Amino acid sequence: MNAQNSVPSRWGLAHFMMGYNEQSELEGLKNLDSKVIGAVYDRFFSDVYRYVYYRLGDEQIAEDISSDVFVRLLEAVKKQRGPQTNLKGWLLATASHVVADHLRQSYRRPTEVLSDGTPDDNAPSLNDEIDRRDKVDAVQTAYLQLTPDQQNVLALRFGDGYSLEETASVMQKKVNAIKALQFRALAALQRNIGEVVNE
Amino acid sequence: MNEKLYDALEVCIKALETGAEIEAVLKLYPQMADELRPILEAMIQAQSLSATSVPEDAIRRGRAHVLGHAAEMRESSRRPRGGVGFVFRRLATSLALSFVLLLSVTGIVNASSGSLPGDNLYPIKRTWEDVRLWFTFSPEGREELESEYEQERLDEIDELLVDGREETIAFYGIITAQDGDYWLVSGVPVQITAGTQLPAKPVAIGAPVTVVGSTNAQGFIEAQMVGALDPGVSLPPLEPSELEAGDKESNEQGEQLELPQSEADDDNEQEKLPSTFEFRGVVSSQKNGDWVINGQQVDVSQADIIGTITVGAFVRLEGYYAPDGKFMVTKIELRRSNSSDSSSSDSSNNDSKDNNDDHDKKDD
Numbered sequence: 360m361n362a363q364n365s366v367p368s369r370w371g372l373a374h375f376m377m378g379y380n381e382q383s384e385l386e387g388l389k390n391l392d393s394k395v396i397g398a399v400y401d402r403f404f405s406d407v408y409r410y411v412y413y414r415l416g417d418e419q420i421a422e423d424i425s426s427d428v429f430v431r432l433l434e435a436v437k438k439q440r441g442p443q444t445n446l447k448g449w450l451l452a453t454a455s456h457v458v459a460d461h462l463r464q465s466y467r468r469p470t471e472v473l474s475d476g477t478p479d480d481n482a483p484s485l486n487d488e489i490d491r492r493d494k495v496d497a498v499q500t501a502y503l504q505l506t507p508d509q510q511n512v513l514a515l516r517f518g519d520g521y522s523l524e525e526t527a528s529v530m531q532k533k534v535n536a537i538k539a540l541q542f543r544a545l546a547a548l549q550r551n552i553g554e555v556v557n558e
Numbered sequence: 559m560n561e562k563l564y565d566a567l568e569v570c571i572k573a574l575e576t577g578a579e580i581e582a583v584l585k586l587y588p589q590m591a592d593e594l595r596p597i598l599e600a601m602i603q604a605q606s607l608s609a610t611s612v613p614e615d616a617i618r619r620g621r622a623h624v625l626g627h628a629a630e631m632r633e634s635s636r637r638p639r640g641g642v643g644f645v646f647r648r649l650a651t652s653l654a655l656s657f658v659l660l661l662s663v664t665g666i667v668n669a670s671s672g673s674l675p676g677d678n679l680y681p682i683k684r685t686w687e688d689v690r691l692w693f694t695f696s697p698e699g700r701e702e703l704e705s706e707y708e709q710e711r712l713d714e715i716d717e718l719l720v721d722g723r724e725e726t727i728a729f730y731g732i733i734t735a736q737d738g739d740y741w742l743v744s745g746v747p748v749q750i751t752a753g754t755q756l757p758a759k760p761v762a763i764g765a766p767v768t769v770v771g772s773t774n775a776q777g778f779i780e781a782q783m784v785g786a787l788d789p790g791v792s793l794p795p796l797e798p799s800e801l802e803a804g805d806k807e808s809n810e811q812g813e814q815l816e817l818p819q820s821e822a823d824d825d826n827e828q829e830k831l832p833s834t835f836e837f838r839g840v841v842s843s844q845k846n847g848d849w850v851i852n853g854q855q856v857d858v859s860q861a862d863i864i865g866t867i868t869v870g871a872f873v874r875l876e877g878y879y880a881p882d883g884k885f886m887v888t889k890i891e892l893r894r895s896n897s898s899d900s901s902s903s904d905s906s907n908n909d910s911k912d913n914n915d916d917h918d919k920k921d922d
Contacts, residue, residue: 391628391631391632391635393625393628393629396624396625396628397621397625400620400621400624400625401621404612404617404620404621405612405617408609408612408616408617408620409608409609409612412608412609413607413608413609416607418609418613418616421609421616422613422616422619422620425616425620426619426620426621426623426624429620429624430623430624430627433624433627433628433631434631437631494603494606495606495607498603498604498606498607499607502604502607513604513607517601517604517605517607517608518607518608518609520608523568535561535564538561538564538565538567538568539560539564541564541567541568542563542564542567542597545567545597545600545601545604546596546597546600548600548603548604549596549597549599549600549603552600552603
């Protein structure tokens with residue numbers, strides 16, 4: 360897979376309506392105001408977690424990376440390199456960046472994932488669960504073969520449940536471009552799944 | 559054509575998200591059905607990768623991590639920056655320590671480490687302590703050393719009392735019990751006599767004091783002077799206040815209970831209400847309402863507990879000393895969890911207070 364080069368500046372910074380005073384919130388972050396930090400965390404953690412989980416399929420890693428994204432936000436704001444307007448877009452872009460770093464590292468240091476247990480012929484429910492996991496693993500493998508933009512569009516649309524417009528805003532693309540990207544991503548995913556299953 | 563296909567896909571996706579079946583949806587676009595079917599099947603597969611829910615534990619742990627990091631950032635921004643002077647100081651430290659090593663003074667210092675007041679090597683032990691303090695530049699390091707040395711003073715007194723020796727001593731501590739002229743100061747029995755010089759204002763249980771006196775063969779200290787201390791001085795960990803609780807449990811986790819902070823200044827109020835104190839420390843045991851924090855048993859049965867506090871957590875607590883010497887906690891909040899436990903949203907909100915603590919600490 361190509362290394363993902365998404366950086367916050369590539370993402371949408373425009374008209375993503377937040378419904379709250381983002382500037383004062385950013386000022387609060389700069390001052391390390393605990394209440395503001397807590398409020399920002401509460402508002403966006405789920406979105407970031409769902410995005411990262413969708414990209415990587417691992418709860419623990421999703422948790423670690425998600426909280427790391429907020430730590431990076433604090434560090435960036437302190438160094439005057441934080442978001443200027445679109446906090447959500449910045450957080451998701453940073454999450455994308457950290458996910459890409461994680462994937463690069465995991466490619467360099469592949470680890471063997473051990474099975475939780477051995478299949479038991481007398482436990483059909485367990486076998487069903489193993490089948491389900493196998494299918495999800497196949498989809499995950501196929502998904503990771505998509506381009507970064509294709510992965511992002513699927514993660515935002517189906518991981519976070521964003522609309523076309525929201526996805527376009529976060530990815531700083533036009534809605535029509537997202538429609539086409541989504542179509543190509545799903546088509547590629549279907550092809551990749553076929554290849555993974557046949558291997 | 560493609561745009562129509564993309565629009566049709568979007569309509570189909572929305573329909574599928576409401577629970578419709580693929581074949582039923584495809585009837586909306588029979589002319590595109592063959593193209594859309596594999597795409598919609600892929601969309602169903604793509605949905606299987608999404609998280610069913612966001613674990614509550616993950617939210618809490620992440621929150622604690624982020625707020626903890628913010629607190630560290632606040633602390634670090636308060637510390638003075640090192641700069642060139644810092645480098646020179648460290649260089650001077652290294653050279654000085656090397657010089658000390660070359661002169662093989664360490665042997666003497668080591669030999670003095672077990673000495674007691676009145677021993678020939680005791681002045682060397684105290685001088686070495688001063689040297690170590692002098693070369694400790696960080697406020698946290700100094701505070702830790704000061705507290706360690708105050709604990710050493712208490713240990714020395716214990717040894718003197720056990721040996722029945724009569725030596726002049728001085729130490730800091732907190733009054734944990736008062737029975738007439740018989741006091742316990744950080745677990746050390748102190749006899750107040752007619753000749754004892756006491757503070758102008760009466761000192762009550764929980765007050766930090768300095769005691770100057772002499773050990774005697776009867777196993778207590780005859781106080782020559784008891785002085786009230788200002789809030790902020792580093793003190794040794796509190797000892798169990800009950801006389802029978804002689805098995806001092808040292809806390810290995812390095813966090814020291816700190817000085818009572820918010821002592822009521824109003825004398826009239828002090829008569830009516832018990833003075834409240836504020837500490838920080840590490841929870842080492844939790845049994846129903848009785849917890850042990852840095853070796854001190856405290857009662858949390860009436861406390862307002864903020865955050866999920868487990869053994870090993872670093873906490874801030876407020877409360878007062880009951881007449882029996884037990885510390886009754888009125889409020890306890892998680893400052894830093896032991897591992898992956900969570901914190902409440904307010905866990906970092908008292909940093910301005912922390913700052914005051916830092917300013918209050920003895921820091922020559």
